[in-house]
Amino acid sequence: MDVVKAAQLSGRTLERVVVHPLVLLSIVDHYNRVARDTRKRVVGVLLGTSSRGSVDVTNSYAGKPPTPASFIFFCPPLGFAQFRFPLTKGLLRCRLGFRGIGCGCRLPFEEDDKDPRIWFLDHNYHESMFSMFKRINAKEHVVGWYSTGPKLRENDLDVHALFNSMDVGYVPNPVLVIIDVQPKELGIPTKAYYAVEEVKENATQKSQKVFVHVPSEIAAHEVEEIGVEHLLRDVKDTTISTLATEVTSKLAALKGLDARLREIRSYLDLVIEGKLPLNHEILYHLQDVFNLLPNLNVNELIKAFAVKTNDMMLVIYLSSLIRSVIALHNLINNKMLNKEHEKAEDSKPTAIPTAAGS
Numbered sequence: 001m002d003v004v005k006a007a008q009l010s011g012r013t014l015e016r017v018v019v020h021p022l023v024l025l026s027i028v029d030h031y032n033r034v035a036r037d038t039r040k041r042v043v044g045v046l047l048g049t050s051s052r053g054s055v056d057v058t059n060s061y062a063g064k065p066p067t068p069a070s071f072i073f074f075c076p077p078l079g080f081a082q083f084r085f086p087l088t089k090g091l092l093r094c095r096l097g098f099r100g101i102g103c104g105c106r107l108p109f110e111e112d113d114k115d116p117r118i119w120f121l122d123h124n125y126h127e128s129m130f131s132m133f134k135r136i137n138a139k140e141h142v143v144g145w146y147s148t149g150p151k152l153r154e155n156d157l158d159v160h161a162l163f164n165s166m167d168v169g170y171v172p173n174p175v176l177v178i179i180d181v182q183p184k185e186l187g188i189p190t191k192a193y194y195a196v197e198e199v200k201e202n203a204t205q206k207s208q209k210v211f212v213h214v215p216s217e218i219a220a221h222e223v224e225e226i227g228v229e230h231l232l233r234d235v236k237d238t239t240i241s242t243l244a245t246e247v248t249s250k251l252a253a254l255k256g257l258d259a260r261l262r263e264i265r266s267y268l269d270l271v272i273e274g275k276l277p278l279n280h281e282i283l284y285h286l287q288d289v290f291n292l293l294p295n296l297n298v299n300e301l302i303k304a305f306a307v308k309t310n311d312m313m314l315v316i317y318l319s320s321l322i323r324s325v326i327a328l329h330n331l332i333n334n335k336m337l338n339k340e341h342e343k344a345e346d347s348k349p350t351a352i353p354t355a356a357g358s
Contacts, residue, residue, distance in 0.1 A: 015053035017175055017192035017216045021228050023060045023146075024179065024189070024218070030062045031148050031181045041148045043109040043159070045126055046177060047133060047140040055143050055175050055192075061129050116154045121162060144175035144194075152178065152193070157209050160195050175214065185259065186252040192216040 023046065030042050044062030048055060111119035130142060145163050147156070156176060163174045173194055180189040193211040220228060264286065270276040294301070 014055060014173070014175065014194050014212075014214050017055045017057065017177060017190075017214050018219045019057045019177060019190050019216060020059075021218065021220050021224050023057050026060050026062075027146055027148065027179045028181050035148070039113075041153075043121075043145060043147050045130070045142055046144045046146055046175070047130075048143045049139060049141070050143055057143060057175075057177065059133070059137070059140055060146060061133060111155060117158070119155055119159065121159070142174070144177065146177045146179055148181050149178040150180045150182070152211065157195065157211070160211075161209070164195070176211070177216065185256055186249075187256060188216065188218060190216045190218065 027042070027044065030044060034040075034042050042062060044060050046057045047059040047061070048057040050056070109119070109121050133140065142163075145159070147153075160174065160176055164172065176193045176195075178191045178193075180191075183189045192214040194214060195209045196212050197207050198210045199207050267276065267282070271278055296302070
């Protein structure tokens, strides 16, 4: 899948994509209901607003259609074709003999695992869903589509072209947001892209569509923040201390830094081997990062780090010592209470049963 930097292309229209928590929860629920414990992905439609180079994704929808009345079938040689009759589960064949997927129900999107160029999308289902959402909130319109990837796939440009060609409430330049529903590290689980026409330097080469990466972020309105706080309060483990949480966060940050450093190194190795072209923008950013790095060979800085580390270790040692003393004190108090309880039980007079007939 071709992905280029936005600085390499002219006419950039999008600056950022903002995803709201409601959208993330809806996508995770969609994945858990449909594709959990499988290697399949789920696809849906993103709703929101766009203005001044920013796309605000506030809602989404996905689900199973009530009837399989219409499907968009993609055949590599012929392109798109639409079927308006009930389809049985299995493989369809176009008039050239190429196979495509036909599924009678369940999902509005399906693709062939062996040949990713073959896929279908329920066109009428999305249009009917959008018309119903339009009655609820007329300000929201379709801004793109989402996928649980977790990476770009070979047929994403074809699916993106279909969303770009639909004429019911669709924007001319939709965005693709890939949601990682099973992240292995802490961070923003979203990656946003939009498609542009890349013009080749050689006039003999044909231009092609490529994905451009757009910075994405997670933001919420005040009402959403309250709901997310209540949700996190229910799933939060109260037995974990603040110190353990801070240590876990620092460890996750260090793991993320290590992963990014490895990615930078692999990119530079590929550039040296000639497998990737040299991107001056990336080199400029790396040079800025290196210029911002502090000089760790200064004696004052080394001494300050040592003093800070010793202070933290002393606090940890005193905390552990105090916790041990308190636990021992509670154990002694518990033992004394048990002895007093036993003495009280022994001092109670015992009733002697009288013999029968005396």
